[in-house]
Amino acid sequence: MIKRIGVLTSGGDAPGMNAAIRAIVLTAAVHNIDVIGFHHGFNGLLEQDYQMLLPQHVQHIIQQGGTLLKSARCKALHTDNGAQQAAAALHSLQLDGLIVIGGDGSFRGTLAIAKYYQGQLIGVPGTIDNDVDGTDYTIGFATAIDTALNAIDKIRDTADAFERIFLVELMGRHSGYITLSAGIAAGAEQIICPEFGTLTEANLQTILTPIQHAQLLRGKSSYIIVVAENSYPGGTTALADALSKALNIECRACILGHIQRGGSPVGADRILATKLGAYAVEQMVNGANLMMAGEVNQQAVLYPLAKTGDKQKQIDPYMVRWQQCIASD
Amino acid sequence: MIKRIGVLTSGGDAPGMNAAIRAIVLTAAVHNIDVIGFHHGFNGLLEQDYQMLLPQHVQHIIQQGGTLLKSARCKALHTDNGAQQAAAALHSLQLDGLIVIGGDGSFRGTLAIAKYYQGQLIGVPGTIDNDVDGTDYTIGFATAIDTALNAIDKIRDTADAFERIFLVELMGRHSGYITLSAGIAAGAEQIICPEFGTLTEANLQTILTPIQHAQLLRGKSSYIIVVAENSYPGGTTALADALSKALNIECRACILGHIQRGGSPVGADRILATKLGAYAVEQMVNGANLMMAGEVNQQAVLYPLAKTGDKQKQIDPYMVRWQQCIASD
Amino acid sequence: MIKRIGVLTSGGDAPGMNAAIRAIVLTAAVHNIDVIGFHHGFNGLLEQDYQMLLPQHVQHIIQQGGTLLKSARCKALHTDNGAQQAAAALHSLQLDGLIVIGGDGSFRGTLAIAKYYQGQLIGVPGTIDNDVDGTDYTIGFATAIDTALNAIDKIRDTADAFERIFLVELMGRHSGYITLSAGIAAGAEQIICPEFGTLTEANLQTILTPIQHAQLLRGKSSYIIVVAENSYPGGTTALADALSKALNIECRACILGHIQRGGSPVGADRILATKLGAYAVEQMVNGANLMMAGEVNQQAVLYPLAKTGDKQKQIDPYMVRWQQCIASD
Amino acid sequence: MIKRIGVLTSGGDAPGMNAAIRAIVLTAAVHNIDVIGFHHGFNGLLEQDYQMLLPQHVQHIIQQGGTLLKSARCKALHTDNGAQQAAAALHSLQLDGLIVIGGDGSFRGTLAIAKYYQGQLIGVPGTIDNDVDGTDYTIGFATAIDTALNAIDKIRDTADAFERIFLVELMGRHSGYITLSAGIAAGAEQIICPEFGTLTEANLQTILTPIQHAQLLRGKSSYIIVVAENSYPGGTTALADALSKALNIECRACILGHIQRGGSPVGADRILATKLGAYAVEQMVNGANLMMAGEVNQQAVLYPLAKTGDKQKQIDPYMVRWQQCIASD
Structure with missing residues (x-):
C-alpha cells in the first residue's frame, strides 16, 4: 500500500505544472498518501532538497505560471552514478513512488533510476512543445x-x-x-x-x-x-x-x-493538468509503474515511459495540407 | 459541380464564427466557388440581405470576436411558410449549397429548408455551450x-x-x-x-x-x-x-x-473553426448533404444534422467524479 | 528616530495594494526600519494579528491582485473604545508609526486613533473609486x-x-x-x-x-x-x-x-503604488503625521488626512462636455 | 470658418491612434466640418491618396490597435520640394487645416509645410516613446x-x-x-x-x-x-x-x-486620445495654428509645434532615485 510519494518538475518549465502538482497533492490526500516535493527537478532529489506538500500549500496555485517546486535540467542523472544516488535518496526517504512532471528527456532520466529503485515511477507530460508520444497534448502547449x-x-x-x-x-x-x-x-x-x-x-x-x-x-x-x-x-x-x-x-x-x-495557464492546460495529475496518483494506487499518464481521445490512459520519445508525433496532416493549399493559392 | 454557395451565422454568437467564415471563403476560393454571406442569420436569407465574400473581405478577421455577418434568431423559419421562402431564396440566388454556422437549434431550421431545397445543406457547430452531438467541441467553447x-x-x-x-x-x-x-x-x-x-x-x-x-x-x-x-x-x-x-x-x-x-477567440477555437470551415467546403464539393462538419478525436468527421440534438452530450465522468471526491473531502 | 512601523490594508481591496506594501517594506529596509503587517485591516490591529514583513516576503508581489495582508471593514473602530484599543495595540507593539492603505473611510478610522496615539499616522490612497481628495488618482483606479x-x-x-x-x-x-x-x-x-x-x-x-x-x-x-x-x-x-x-x-x-x-494591477497602478508607498515611508522619516501621501500633477505630495473626504472630486469637465456633445448629436 | 480638414497618422504607429482619429471625426461632425483621412502618413498627402471619414467609418475603432489610415515615414517631405508639393495638395483639396498624429519628427515635417500653406496645422502627440515636449504623456505610451x-x-x-x-x-x-x-x-x-x-x-x-x-x-x-x-x-x-x-x-x-x-489601447490611451483629438479640432475652430494639442496636469493645452522636440523630457527624478536606492541596497 502506498503511503508516501515524491513529486518533481523537470526540464523546461511549462504553464500548468502547478495545476498538476495541486491535483497530485489533493488526490493523494483523498487516498491518505503523504506527498513531498523536490526542488529544482532531479537535483533536489539527489540533494534531498524538498518540502512537505499539504493541501493548504497548493491553494490557489492552479492559475499560476511557473512551478513552485522550481525546475531544472540535471546532468548528474545522466551518469549511472547519478541514477544510483537518486534511487538511494528515494529509498532513504521511504518513498513508495515518484511522479515526474516533464518532457521525454525527463522520462529518460526517470527510467535510468528504475534500475536501482523498487518503487513506482510515473510520468506526467509537462512541456510546451507537445512532442511527447502517448498523449494527444502535453501540459503547457495550449x-x-x-x-x-x-x-x-x-x-x-x-x-x-x-x-x-x-x-x-x-x-x-x-x-x-x-x-x-x-x-x-x-x-x-x-x-x-x-x-x-x-x-x-x-x-x-x-x-x-x-x-x-x-x-x-x-x-x-x-x-x-x-x-x-x-x-x-x-x-x-x-x-x-x-x-x-x-x-x-x-x-x-x-x-x-x-x-x-510563462503566464497563467489557459483553461485547457489547467483541466489537462488536473486530470493527469489525479490519474497519475490513482494509477499509482492501482499498481502502475514505469508509465506515463496521458490523454488520448479525451480519455486518460497509461503509456509506457520507455516509448514516450519513440517517434515524432505527427502534425495534423489535414491542417498541413490546408495551410499549403491556401499559401500556394 | 458547385459554383456558388451561401453562408450564415445563426443563434447566439460565439467567438470563432469569423474564423469559420474566413476558412469557408478561402477554401471556396481554392475550389473556384463563389460565396455570399447572409446577414442576421436566416433573416438575411429570407430577406435576401447579403454580401459577396471575397478573400480580401476576410483578411484579419480570424482574431475578431462576434461575426461580421451578424447573427440572430429567426422565428419565421419555424413555420413551413418560412422554410419554403428560404428555399425559394436559395434557388433564386442560384446557390448550390448553404453552410449554416450555429447550434442544434439552427440545424433544425436548416433541416426544415431541406424539404423544399435541392441543393446541399451543411452545418458547422458554432456555440459557446458545447451541447451539439457529433463533435467533441463546438466553436466558441474554449x-x-x-x-x-x-x-x-x-x-x-x-x-x-x-x-x-x-x-x-x-x-x-x-x-x-x-x-x-x-x-x-x-x-x-x-x-x-x-x-x-x-x-x-x-x-x-x-x-x-x-x-x-x-x-x-x-x-x-x-x-x-x-x-x-x-x-x-x-x-x-x-x-x-x-x-x-x-x-x-x-x-x-x-x-x-x-x-x-465576446472577445478574440483563443487558439483552440481559431484552429477548430479553420478546420471545420475548410472541411465543410471540401465535403460539400464531395457531395455531402444534410451533414454537420464536426471533430471527433482530432479528426474532422461528418455527422447527420438530424442527429446533432439527439442526446445530451455527456460531461467527462472522470472529472465529475474527481471534483466530487475533492469537494466532499 | 523611527525604528518600527506597522502597515495595513483597509476597506474594499484594490489592485496595487500589494505593490504599495512592497514599496513600503523595501523603502523601510533602506532606512533600517522594521515593518509589521496587520491582517484584515484594523481588525488585525485590534486583535494583534500580524506578521513581520521582510524584503523577501514582498518578492514578486508587485504584479499580484488582492492584498497579502487581507482587507476588511472594521466596525469596532467606529467606537471610541475601539480607537483606544487600537492605540493601545500600537503602543504595546512599540510602533513608531502606522501606514494605512485604503480610502477616505479608512482614513477617518485612522484619525480616530490619533486621539490616543502619539506615533505617526500616514495614509496611502488605495481604492478603485478614485474618490479621495488630495490625490489625482488612487491606487487601483487605472x-x-x-x-x-x-x-x-x-x-x-x-x-x-x-x-x-x-x-x-x-x-x-x-x-x-x-x-x-x-x-x-x-x-x-x-x-x-x-x-x-x-x-x-x-x-x-x-x-x-x-x-x-x-x-x-x-x-x-x-x-x-x-x-x-x-x-x-x-x-x-x-x-x-x-x-x-x-x-x-x-x-x-x-x-x-x-x-x-481583482486582477494584476496595470503599470500605472504599480508605479503609483510604488511611488506613494516609498514616499509615505520617507515622509514618516521626515516627521510627517496625520497626512496622506498623494500624487498631484505627477508630484508626490502630502495632504491632511482630515481633508481627504472633504469634497467630491470633480470629474474632468472637458470630457463631460465632450461626451454630452457627442451623445446629443 | 473651417469647413474641411485633413488628418493623417505619421511615423511609428502607436495604440490609440485610431481613438484619436475617431475623436477628430466625431468632434468635427458636431462642428459641421468634413474630414478626409490621408493614407500612409504624409505619403498619402503627397500622392493625394485619401478617403472621406464620416462618423460611421470610425464606429468601434476606439479599441483597435494600429491605425486605419496606415502610417509611414516619408523621406520626400524632408526636401523643400516635398513640402511645396504637400502644401499644393492641401490647397488643391481645399483643406482649411491638417491634423497630424505622430511624434516630434512628424511635427518637423508639419512645420516644413507651413512655409507654403496658409491653412491651420495642428499636431497630436502619438508615439509609444513619450519623448515629445509639451505634453505629460503621448498617446500609446501607457x-x-x-x-x-x-x-x-x-x-x-x-x-x-x-x-x-x-x-x-x-x-x-x-x-x-x-x-x-x-x-x-x-x-x-x-x-x-x-x-x-x-x-x-x-x-x-x-x-x-x-x-x-x-x-x-x-x-x-x-x-x-x-x-x-x-x-x-x-x-x-x-x-x-x-x-x-x-x-x-x-x-x-x-x-x-x-x-x-500593437494591441488594443488601454483606457488611459483611449481617454487621452479622445481628449486630444477633440481638443485639436476645437482649437482649430478657435483659430489655433502651428500648435500641438497636449495634456499637462490633466488639462488639455496648446504648445508650439516648433518646441516639441526642444529638450529631452526628464524622467521622474523621484522614481530614478528610489530605483537606484533599492538596487544598490
Whole structure:
C-alpha cells in the first residue's frame, strides 16, 4: 500500500505544472498518501532538497505560471552514478513512488533510476512543445499557443499599420507543433517549420514566390511569416535579412523567446493538468509503474515511459495540407 | 459541380464564427466557388440581405470576436411558410449549397429548408455551450471557458483579500459543460450544475456541508462556487441570499452574462473553426448533404444534422467524479 | 528616530495594494526600519494579528491582485473604545508609526486613533473609486478601468453581432469616476452617472431620445450604455426592463460587480503604488503625521488626512462636455 | 470658418491612434466640418491618396490597435520640394487645416509645410516613446508599458521556475521612459537606460555588483534586468553574453521588439486620445495654428509645434532615485 510519494518538475518549465502538482497533492490526500516535493527537478532529489506538500500549500496555485517546486535540467542523472544516488535518496526517504512532471528527456532520466529503485515511477507530460508520444497534448502547449497568438496579433496591428513584412520566431527545437498551430490560428500568410522541409539560401525562392504573389495579386497590407526556431542557417534574423535583400522591402524578425513559457495557464492546460495529475496518483494506487499518464481521445490512459520519445508525433496532416493549399493559392 | 454557395451565422454568437467564415471563403476560393454571406442569420436569407465574400473581405478577421455577418434568431423559419421562402431564396440566388454556422437549434431550421431545397445543406457547430452531438467541441467553447476563468481569477483575488464567499454564475441553459470545465479550471471550491441534480431550498444542506467543513478544517481564505444558470429557484442571487442567511456570512452573487460570448477567440477555437470551415467546403464539393462538419478525436468527421440534438452530450465522468471526491473531502 | 512601523490594508481591496506594501517594506529596509503587517485591516490591529514583513516576503508581489495582508471593514473602530484599543495595540507593539492603505473611510478610522496615539499616522490612497481628495488618482483606479473596458469590449462584440442594446453597470457607489472614464474609453453610446443628474421613470425620455435618434439616423449596429451603480430606482436590471418596454427592443443588463476589484494591477497602478508607498515611508522619516501621501500633477505630495473626504472630486469637465456633445448629436 | 480638414497618422504607429482619429471625426461632425483621412502618413498627402471619414467609418475603432489610415515615414517631405508639393495638395483639396498624429519628427515635417500653406496645422502627440515636449504623456505610451509588463510578468514566471537571469530589451531609441517605467512596474531587479550613464565592457562591474550582492545576500530565485535598446555596444544579446561569462551563470536576452507597438489601447490611451483629438479640432475652430494639442496636469493645452522636440523630457527624478536606492541596497 502506498503511503508516501515524491513529486518533481523537470526540464523546461511549462504553464500548468502547478495545476498538476495541486491535483497530485489533493488526490493523494483523498487516498491518505503523504506527498513531498523536490526542488529544482532531479537535483533536489539527489540533494534531498524538498518540502512537505499539504493541501493548504497548493491553494490557489492552479492559475499560476511557473512551478513552485522550481525546475531544472540535471546532468548528474545522466551518469549511472547519478541514477544510483537518486534511487538511494528515494529509498532513504521511504518513498513508495515518484511522479515526474516533464518532457521525454525527463522520462529518460526517470527510467535510468528504475534500475536501482523498487518503487513506482510515473510520468506526467509537462512541456510546451507537445512532442511527447502517448498523449494527444502535453501540459503547457495550449497556453504557449495563446501566448504566441497574443503577441502575433499585436504584431499584426503594427505590421498592418506600417505595411511591413514580419517574421515571428516561435519555440520548438525539434518540432513544428507550436509553429504550425500558432501560425494557422494567427492567420499567418506563411508558416516555416522543419516538417515542411529544410530551408537554405539555395531554395529561398520557395518562400519568396508566395510573398511576391500576394503583393501582386491581393494587395495585402501586411505579411506575417511564422517560423520555427532553427529553420534557417544563422537564425530567423539572418532569414529576415535575406528576405529584405531579395524583396527590397523591410522584413523584420521578432523572436518571441521565453515569454512562451510563462503566464497563467489557459483553461485547457489547467483541466489537462488536473486530470493527469489525479490519474497519475490513482494509477499509482492501482499498481502502475514505469508509465506515463496521458490523454488520448479525451480519455486518460497509461503509456509506457520507455516509448514516450519513440517517434515524432505527427502534425495534423489535414491542417498541413490546408495551410499549403491556401499559401500556394 | 458547385459554383456558388451561401453562408450564415445563426443563434447566439460565439467567438470563432469569423474564423469559420474566413476558412469557408478561402477554401471556396481554392475550389473556384463563389460565396455570399447572409446577414442576421436566416433573416438575411429570407430577406435576401447579403454580401459577396471575397478573400480580401476576410483578411484579419480570424482574431475578431462576434461575426461580421451578424447573427440572430429567426422565428419565421419555424413555420413551413418560412422554410419554403428560404428555399425559394436559395434557388433564386442560384446557390448550390448553404453552410449554416450555429447550434442544434439552427440545424433544425436548416433541416426544415431541406424539404423544399435541392441543393446541399451543411452545418458547422458554432456555440459557446458545447451541447451539439457529433463533435467533441463546438466553436466558441474554449474561448468562453477562458473568458470565464479570467473573471473568476479576478474574483478570487478580491474574495481572498476580503475572505468572502462568492457565487459565480456562468452561461449554459441546458448544459453544465461550461460550468464544470470552468469550475475545475478555476479551482472552484464547489460546482453546481444541472448534471449534479436539482437544487432547492429543501436540499440546500448538501451544498452547505462542504462550506462548513472547509471553514472548520482548512481555514480557507476564500470560497468560490461556480453555478450554472437556472440551477436554483429564483436564480443565483436568491441562492446567494439563502446561503448568506444559512451561514451568517456575506455571500455574493456575480452573474458573468454576455461577456462570455465576446472577445478574440483563443487558439483552440481559431484552429477548430479553420478546420471545420475548410472541411465543410471540401465535403460539400464531395457531395455531402444534410451533414454537420464536426471533430471527433482530432479528426474532422461528418455527422447527420438530424442527429446533432439527439442526446445530451455527456460531461467527462472522470472529472465529475474527481471534483466530487475533492469537494466532499 | 523611527525604528518600527506597522502597515495595513483597509476597506474594499484594490489592485496595487500589494505593490504599495512592497514599496513600503523595501523603502523601510533602506532606512533600517522594521515593518509589521496587520491582517484584515484594523481588525488585525485590534486583535494583534500580524506578521513581520521582510524584503523577501514582498518578492514578486508587485504584479499580484488582492492584498497579502487581507482587507476588511472594521466596525469596532467606529467606537471610541475601539480607537483606544487600537492605540493601545500600537503602543504595546512599540510602533513608531502606522501606514494605512485604503480610502477616505479608512482614513477617518485612522484619525480616530490619533486621539490616543502619539506615533505617526500616514495614509496611502488605495481604492478603485478614485474618490479621495488630495490625490489625482488612487491606487487601483487605472486597473479597474481596464478591467471594465476589457469586459465592455467583449460585450461590444456580442452586442454588435446580435444588434442588441446593452446596459453595463460599473462600480462607484458615490462617484461616477469609473463610469465616465470607462464609458468614454469604451466608446459607449451613452453614459449614465450621478454627476449627470438623477434618473427616474419620470425623465426616462432623456435617455430614450438619443437611442431613438441613433437608430433612425445612424444605423448603429449596437448600442452600449454604461451605468454607474445606484443610478435608477430598482437598479440597472429595472432600467433595462424599462428601456425594453419603452423601445420594444431587447435591452440587457450586465452587472460587472466584483471582477472590477481583482486582477494584476496595470503599470500605472504599480508605479503609483510604488511611488506613494516609498514616499509615505520617507515622509514618516521626515516627521510627517496625520497626512496622506498623494500624487498631484505627477508630484508626490502630502495632504491632511482630515481633508481627504472633504469634497467630491470633480470629474474632468472637458470630457463631460465632450461626451454630452457627442451623445446629443 | 473651417469647413474641411485633413488628418493623417505619421511615423511609428502607436495604440490609440485610431481613438484619436475617431475623436477628430466625431468632434468635427458636431462642428459641421468634413474630414478626409490621408493614407500612409504624409505619403498619402503627397500622392493625394485619401478617403472621406464620416462618423460611421470610425464606429468601434476606439479599441483597435494600429491605425486605419496606415502610417509611414516619408523621406520626400524632408526636401523643400516635398513640402511645396504637400502644401499644393492641401490647397488643391481645399483643406482649411491638417491634423497630424505622430511624434516630434512628424511635427518637423508639419512645420516644413507651413512655409507654403496658409491653412491651420495642428499636431497630436502619438508615439509609444513619450519623448515629445509639451505634453505629460503621448498617446500609446501607457499601452506600451502594459504590453511590456505583460511580457516581463511571463518571463518572471519562467525565470523564477528555472532560476535564471534574464535581460529584457524594451524600445526607446533615444529615451529611457518606457524602460524605467516598465522596469519599476515589473519590479525588475535592475534597470539599464541611457539616462543612467553609458555602459561599456569597461564599467560592466557597475551592473555586476548588485547581481552578485543579490545572490549572496537575498537568495533571489530570479533576476530580471530591463534594458533600453542601444544601451550596450553590440546590443542586449552581447550584454547577456558578457554577463554570462563574468558571472558563470546562464543569462538570456529577450528582445520584445514590435509587439510593444500593437494591441488594443488601454483606457488611459483611449481617454487621452479622445481628449486630444477633440481638443485639436476645437482649437482649430478657435483659430489655433502651428500648435500641438497636449495634456499637462490633466488639462488639455496648446504648445508650439516648433518646441516639441526642444529638450529631452526628464524622467521622474523621484522614481530614478528610489530605483537606484533599492538596487544598490
